[in-house]
Amino acid sequence: VSRVHAEILSIGTEIMLGEITDTNAAFIASKLPQFGLELRYVTQVSDDRARLQAAIELAWQRSDITFTTGGLGPTEDDLTRDCIAAALGETMTIDAAEEAHLRAWFAQRTRDFPERNLRQAMVIPSSRVLPNPRGTAPGWWVERDGHVIVVMPGPPAEMTHMWEREVDPELARRATSVLVARTLKTSGLGEGTVDERLGTLWQSTNPAIGVYARRDGVHVRLSASAATREEAWALIQPAEEQVRAVLGAAIWGVDDDTLAAGVASLLRERGLTLAVMESATGGALADALTDPEGASDVFLGSLVTYATQAKIDLGVPGDVVYTHGVISQATAEAMAHAARARLGADVGLGLTGIAGASEVEGQPPGTMHIAVTDGTRTDYRHYAYYQGREAAKRRAVTEALNLLRAFLQTAP
Amino acid sequence: VSRVHAEILSIGTEIMLGEITDTNAAFIASKLPQFGLELRYVTQVSDDRARLQAAIELAWQRSDITFTTGGLGPTEDDLTRDCIAAALGETMTIDAAEEAHLRAWFAQRTRDFPERNLRQAMVIPSSRVLPNPRGTAPGWWVERDGHVIVVMPGPPAEMTHMWEREVDPELARRATSVLVARTLKTSGLGEGTVDERLGTLWQSTNPAIGVYARRDGVHVRLSASAATREEAWALIQPAEEQVRAVLGAAIWGVDDDTLAAGVASLLRERGLTLAVMESATGGALADALTDPEGASDVFLGSLVTYATQAKIDLGVPGDVVYTHGVISQATAEAMAHAARARLGADVGLGLTGIAGASEVEGQPPGTMHIAVTDGTRTDYRHYAYYQGREAAKRRAVTEALNLLRAFLQTAP
Numbered sequence: 110v111s112r113v114h115a116e117i118l119s120i121g122t123e124i125m126l127g128e129i130t131d132t133n134a135a136f137i138a139s140k141l142p143q144f145g146l147e148l149r150y151v152t153q154v155s156d157d158r159a160r161l162q163a164a165i166e167l168a169w170q171r172s173d174i175t176f177t178t179g180g181l182g183p184t185e186d187d188l189t190r191d192c193i194a195a196a197l198g199e200t201m202t203i204d205a206a207e208e209a210h211l212r213a214w215f216a217q218r219t220r221d222f223p224e225r226n227l228r229q230a231m232v233i234p235s236s237r238v239l240p241n242p243r244g245t246a247p248g249w250w251v252e253r254d255g256h257v258i259v260v261m262p263g264p265p266a267e268m269t270h271m272w273e274r275e276v277d278p279e280l281a282r283r284a285t286s287v288l289v290a291r292t293l294k295t296s297g298l299g300e301g302t303v304d305e306r307l308g309t310l311w312q313s314t315n316p317a318i319g320v321y322a323r324r325d326g327v328h329v330r331l332s333a334s335a336a337t338r339e340e341a342w343a344l345i346q347p348a349e350e351q352v353r354a355v356l357g358a359a360i361w362g363v364d365d366d367t368l369a370a371g372v373a374s375l376l377r378e379r380g381l382t383l384a385v386m387e388s389a390t391g392g393a394l395a396d397a398l399t400d401p402e403g404a405s406d407v408f409l410g411s412l413v414t415y416a417t418q419a420k421i422d423l424g425v426p427g428d429v430v431y432t433h434g435v436i437s438q439a440t441a442e443a444m445a446h447a448a449r450a451r452l453g454a455d456v457g458l459g460l461t462g463i464a465g466a467s468e469v470e471g472q473p474p475g476t477m478h479i480a481v482t483d484g485t486r487t488d489y490r491h492y493a494y495y496q497g498r499e500a501a502k503r504r505a506v507t508e509a510l511n512l513l514r515a516f517l518q519t520a521p
Numbered sequence: 522v523s524r525v526h527a528e529i530l531s532i533g534t535e536i537m538l539g540e541i542t543d544t545n546a547a548f549i550a551s552k553l554p555q556f557g558l559e560l561r562y563v564t565q566v567s568d569d570r571a572r573l574q575a576a577i578e579l580a581w582q583r584s585d586i587t588f589t590t591g592g593l594g595p596t597e598d599d600l601t602r603d604c605i606a607a608a609l610g611e612t613m614t615i616d617a618a619e620e621a622h623l624r625a626w627f628a629q630r631t632r633d634f635p636e637r638n639l640r641q642a643m644v645i646p647s648s649r650v651l652p653n654p655r656g657t658a659p660g661w662w663v664e665r666d667g668h669v670i671v672v673m674p675g676p677p678a679e680m681t682h683m684w685e686r687e688v689d690p691e692l693a694r695r696a697t698s699v700l701v702a703r704t705l706k707t708s709g710l711g712e713g714t715v716d717e718r719l720g721t722l723w724q725s726t727n728p729a730i731g732v733y734a735r736r737d738g739v740h741v742r743l744s745a746s747a748a749t750r751e752e753a754w755a756l757i758q759p760a761e762e763q764v765r766a767v768l769g770a771a772i773w774g775v776d777d778d779t780l781a782a783g784v785a786s787l788l789r790e791r792g793l794t795l796a797v798m799e800s801a802t803g804g805a806l807a808d809a810l811t812d813p814e815g816a817s818d819v820f821l822g823s824l825v826t827y828a829t830q831a832k833i834d835l836g837v838p839g840d841v842v843y844t845h846g847v848i849s850q851a852t853a854e855a856m857a858h859a860a861r862a863r864l865g866a867d868v869g870l871g872l873t874g875i876a877g878a879s880e881v882e883g884q885p886p887g888t889m890h891i892a893v894t895d896g897t898r899t900d901y902r903h904y905a906y907y908q909g910r911e912a913a914k915r916r917a918v919t920e921a922l923n924l925l926r927a928f929l930q931t932a933p
Contacts, residue, residue, distance in 0.1 A: 124547075124550075124563070125550060125560045125561075125563065126550060126551070126554065126560070127546075127547045127548065127549070127550030127551025127552070127553075128551070129547075130542065130544060130547040131543070131546075131547070132542060134539075134543075134565070135536075135539045135541075135542040135543070136539065137539070138536075138537060138538060138539030139538070139539025140539070141539075142538065148537045148538070148567075149537075149567065149569075149572060150564065150565070150566065150572075151536070151537065151564065151565035152562065152563065152564045152565075153546070153562070153563035153564075154562065155560075155561065157561075160561060160562070384831075385825075388822075390808075391807055391808055391810070391811025391812075391816070392804035392805065392806065392807025392808040392810075392811065392823055392825065393804065393808040393811075394804065395803055395804025395807070395808075395825040395827075396802075396803055396804040396805040396807075396808045396914070398803070398804075399803025399804065399805075399825075399827060399876070399914075400803075400910070400911070402877055402878065402910060403877075404803070404827070405827055405828065405877075408827050408828075409827055409828040409830075409831050410800075410824070410825045410826045410827045410828055410831040411804055411823075411825040411827075412822070412824055412825070413797075413804065413807040413811075413822045413823035413824070413825060414822045415807075415811060415816070415817055415820050415821055415822045415823075416817065416820075416821040416822055416864070418821075418865065419796075419821050419822040419864050422863065422864065422865070423863075451834065451835075452828070452831050452834065453830065453834070464811070465814055465815075465817075466814065498812070498814060499812070502808070502811075
């Protein structure tokens with residue numbers, strides 16, 4: 110199969126000043142493999158006529174399909190349309206239907222039509238308009254002599270919407286090979302252990318298997334290419350079954366699943382409710398637990414007891430804190446019991462530790478004590494690892510969710 | 522002043538697959554203006570010998586200074602050094618000092634020296650080695666015929682460290698003009714109002730003034746260029762005083778300040794403590810309040826009462842909830858009072874609303890009621906705005922911090 114060569118041009122001076130990070134390019138890049146498109150170049154260019162036109166000429170010459178984002182606004186700085194017309198030697202004219210559409214857009218919002226917005230109704234002979242229901246800048250699908258330029262607006266909400274509605278279906282229609290992928294997310298196993306257990310599965314190239322260490326555990330990615338999505342999925346399916354047979358309960362989710370959503374599902378399956386008392390994570394654990402839609406069915410709340418007195422006021426025995434210290438297994442366990450009792454939950458989780466850069470009670474920065482209990486059975490985990498305050502909070506959230514998951518999976 | 526033209530090359534196949542977002546380019550881009558460097562091109566290239574060499578040749582020819590990141594590892598895929606040598610027609614040799622350094626690095630970690638890592642000790646006649654204390658891949662400063670290539674490793678922690686220690690000082694030494702900037706962050710005023718109040722200040726070009734609407738309010742950015750940093754700051758200072766005179770208390774911070782840090786400072790200045798009861802934000806408000814180092818001096822905790830019964834258990838009168846509804850001003854105010862009472866704080870904040878996509882109690886998704894009280898004085902704000910669950914939580918956190926700030930600024 111001869112590969113189709115793709116290129117991305119991100120257009121706009123804000124990107125070049127580092128004021129915004131170009132997330133559009135990463136979005137488009139992640140979508141291309143499924144259509145069998147091989148991305149060869151990503152270029153950012155500022156709103157400069159000569160350089161933009163040169164970049165478009167180069168892309169037109171060296172790539173089969175080029176995706177541009179940005180530079181479609183109504184101002185003098187927005188040069189994408191002009192430069193494509195110049196690069197292809199074509200003349201822009203106002204498209205009557207597009208002009209009517211733009212005027213209607215402004216009329217509907219009871220705003221006067223600014224004449225400079227007429228630029229946005231311009232077309233060239235090789236372009237087909239891509240509607241933009243989220244803004245005033247339509248895109249273009251430009252095609253001539255076997256080369257394509259797909260022209261999209263810069264604001265990510267407009268771009269991704271146009272991608273899903275216009276670009277994705279068109280690329281799917283043209284694709285001669287597609288690639289699909291499934292990610293299986295695990296926790297509790299090291300990268301080496303996962304490698305080893307996968308054994309000979311490794312030697313397969315279609316589907317291909319990749320193993321990646323991520324913040325929320327080790328991910329196993331299966332990808333397959335074929336002439337159709339159905340055929341590609343048919344290659345993935347038996348491989349996925351083999352991986353599941355080997356890794357079993359270590360797999361907590363797939364693709365876009367989050368640990369928090371996995372914990373919420375386990376709670377729902379078992380008909381249990383959860384309450385938390387957290388200090389070092391400062392609410393970040395509750396924040397993660399409330400991200401999945403429908404979390405309120407199973408998550409009652411969290412007592413963010415940043416001050417020691419707050420812990421005691423809410424049910425941690427003063428004795429425990431004074432005898433064992435705030436940063437201790439005993440306090441974490443007492444917090445788990447107090448959260449459970451105070452909020453009337455089936456399961457309680459307690460977390461105490463040090464997110465700051467200084468030692469507390471002789472323990473190093475990044476120390477975390479985490480306990481979970483259902484009143485009779487209690488699990489506990491602790492560690493010390495420091496790479497800054499933000500990272501300490503994030504890591505503790507991941508560890509707490511992992512501990513919860515393991516606790517809920519163990520049959521009572 | 523003739524401008525020095527800069528270019529960035531981000532090297533690596535992971536970037537091209539959309540698996541990682543290229544944050545290095547945005548980091549470097551944001552640093553260049555202060556040295557008077559004008560960034561003209563940012564290009565991402567995969568680990569492909571022909572394309573990488575072509576990209577380097579093009580950069581060498583069209584730009585005065587090029588920054589590369591990535592492709593410095595020990596494997597066959599890491600081609601940056603080879604391609605620079607080829608593009609410049611120079612021959613690589615092993616640098617004895619660098620080899621000794623690498624061998625020592627491995628010996629110190631009691632690991633055998635892998636012979637393939639010798640690649641990392643290679644140099645060319647035009648290169649000077651940039652040490653990398655955080656990894657095994659040293660950088661290069663390549664200079665010939667008035668052109669420069671600065672070669673840095675891909676991992677952001679290694680790259681930014683090398684930037685601060687090696688690249689920043691060298692660029693500062695060579696800069697013939699520098700640009701410095703100060704951002705003043707405001708809240709409570711619209712972009713139009715800020716524009717209007719700044720009046721004729723606008724016409725200044727050095728310092729230049731920019732006004733930007735951001736999630737945490739309107740930012741006013743002052744930037745000035747001069748021969749030295751001192752001279753540039755001397756241009757900024759009177760302009761900053763003028764802006765401060767005009768916008769006054771609407772300014773809550775500068776540069777990297779966050780709203781949460783501003784609130785913590787105000788609490789500290791006034792010798793007050795804060796407690797929160799939040800539901801729709803699910804702990805995200807507490808998470809933000811505990812991000813600044815030292816938050817524990819003033820922030821006692823948050824009661825994340827996701828379930829209605831949890832609100833009542835922790836001090837919200839059942840009457841209020843049943844009469845006015847959970848999503849109401851009365852409940853938000855009762856939550857503020859309950860937080861204050863339960864945790865023994867001077868100031869209490871209550872937040873209730875709808876982060877999910879469905880209506881609750883006849884109110885639309887995104888509805889938020891926020892109240893703050895010191896026991897005698899109570900402020901309240903509400904709004905309804907929905908762009909998804911995550912965005913609803915983030916926006917409510919910003920609104921709550923703004924309300925707190927306004928409350929604390931009003932003299933009691």
